[in-house]
Amino acid sequence: MAINHAKAWAEFRRMIAWIALAGVLMVAGALWYLSLYDALYPSAVLATIGGVFLSTLLGCGLFAAAFFSDKSGHDQSVTDATRHEDDD
Numbered sequence: 001m002a003i004n005h006a007k008a009w010a011e012f013r014r015m016i017a018w019i020a021l022a023g024v025l026m027v028a029g030a031l032w033y034l035s036l037y038d039a040l041y042p043s044a045v046l047a048t049i050g051g052v053f054l055s056t057l058l059g060c061g062l063f064a065a066a067f068f069s070d071k072s073g074h075d076q077s078v079t080d081a082t083r084h085e086d087d088d
Contacts, residue, residue, distance in 0.1 A: 008072035015064040023056035 030052045034040060 005072055008068055011071065012064060012068040015067070016061065019057060019060040019064060022060065023053045026056050027052045 027049050030048050031040065031045065034044065034048060
């Protein structure tokens with residue numbers, strides 16, 4: 001399997017853009033939901049934006065990093081470096 005680092009980087013950047021869009025949509029949904037039941041105070045809005053957006057980026061970003069690591073060949077190079085033949 002040939003490893004194409006440029007393609008892996010392009011896919012990673014595309015995934016991060018989609019993750020950021022998903023984070024913005026989740027923040028909008030959370031703020032809408034909170035506005036249904038109570039008035040939105042500036043501190044609640046900031047906490048919601050920070051909590052929802054950063055949690056989404058962190059969770060999805062770690063998955064994207066794992067996929068990038070596999071597609072770019074970093075996982076294989078670590079496997080090759082730690083594998084050794086027994087000289088028995």
